[in-house]
Amino acid sequence: MSPSPRPQRLRRVQLAVPGSSEKMMRKAAASLADHVFLDLEDAVAPSQKAEARAKIIEALTTYEWGRKTRCVRINDFSTRYAYRDIIEVVSGARESLDTLMLTKVKTPADILFADTLLNQLEQDIGLEKPIGLEALIEEVEGLQNVEAIAKASPRLEALIFGMGDFSASMGVLIKPDGKVGPYPGDVWHYSRFRMVMACRAAGIDAVDGPYADFRDPEGYTVEASRSLTLGCVGKWAIHPAQIDWALSVFTPDAGEVARARKLAAAYKEAEAQGLGAIQVDGTMVDVASIRMFGAMLRKADLIGM
Numbered sequence: 001m002s003p004s005p006r007p008q009r010l011r012r013v014q015l016a017v018p019g020s021s022e023k024m025m026r027k028a029a030a031s032l033a034d035h036v037f038l039d040l041e042d043a044v045a046p047s048q049k050a051e052a053r054a055k056i057i058e059a060l061t062t063y064e065w066g067r068k069t070r071c072v073r074i075n076d077f078s079t080r081y082a083y084r085d086i087i088e089v090v091s092g093a094r095e096s097l098d099t100l101m102l103t104k105v106k107t108p109a110d111i112l113f114a115d116t117l118l119n120q121l122e123q124d125i126g127l128e129k130p131i132g133l134e135a136l137i138e139e140v141e142g143l144q145n146v147e148a149i150a151k152a153s154p155r156l157e158a159l160i161f162g163m164g165d166f167s168a169s170m171g172v173l174i175k176p177d178g179k180v181g182p183y184p185g186d187v188w189h190y191s192r193f194r195m196v197m198a199c200r201a202a203g204i205d206a207v208d209g210p211y212a213d214f215r216d217p218e219g220y221t222v223e224a225s226r227s228l229t230l231g232c233v234g235k236w237a238i239h240p241a242q243i244d245w246a247l248s249v250f251t252p253d254a255g256e257v258a259r260a261r262k263l264a265a266a267y268k269e270a271e272a273q274g275l276g277a278i279q280v281d282g283t284m285v286d287v288a289s290i291r292m293f294g295a296m297l298r299k300a301d302l303i304g305m
Contacts, residue, residue, distance in 0.1 A: 006157050007132065009069045010034035010302050011207050011234040013246035018043035019052040029063040033243050037071035040085050041103050049081050057092035069098045076104035077113060090121055090131055099132035099157060106141035111152035130155060137195050138162030140169045146195055150202035158205035161195050163188055178212045186226055196231040208232045214239035224249040257300045260293040
């Protein structure tokens, strides 16, 4: 039996929220973010991880999340917490959970471990809705294996570039103020580009990671615009202030959407008449043109534009 098609989800902005804070999780549920991930990893101290799992389950099952994608970021598989994160959160949240975010993924084996555990767990508890996976590429080994990781499982819906841990893994010069040392251009260009290529080849989403200075809208917008240009569908927000900045970049322009729909409709009509290329308002349109703005139209449909 062929696998079910992956769910189509908006990921213009992925809001990071500490799983140990009921207050922040409640605010996140009421926010404008498309996607919220409740964090069990870096934002939660080791002594608080078990308690945070229970708080996350409570938040997922009792708060009103609307159309948001509800995600939990678990601890990486080198720790003693990861398997309990999966078992307890999935068993407790059940249908109130959409995806799990895997951290510090280095090889396809990390994806396959989570996939196998979820297969068994879903059968054991009678969960009919499959839990999706998202994976952070934030280690050198992860980027080296990114093509195989992207195709490791039908559950995998997205890869995220985590430039913070990746810079540590690479030994990139990061100054105390969080700025990257001198470099002629975008120091993350190759890494982002390679990850996006792997995602597109596998048919999954590519998401850009965090921008540390939540008081710098200009810097955030520049980084988000670069990742959008390369093919990313969204970016993280580590602070609620960054939600609007991400939405402003990753939401298609309404005028461009309307024009693209007009061109697509005209081409569909021409194609039915046996024409391969047409001219619409001074613009040549063919099958390649339609393909180029297809992603924008699919996103607009998801948004409801």
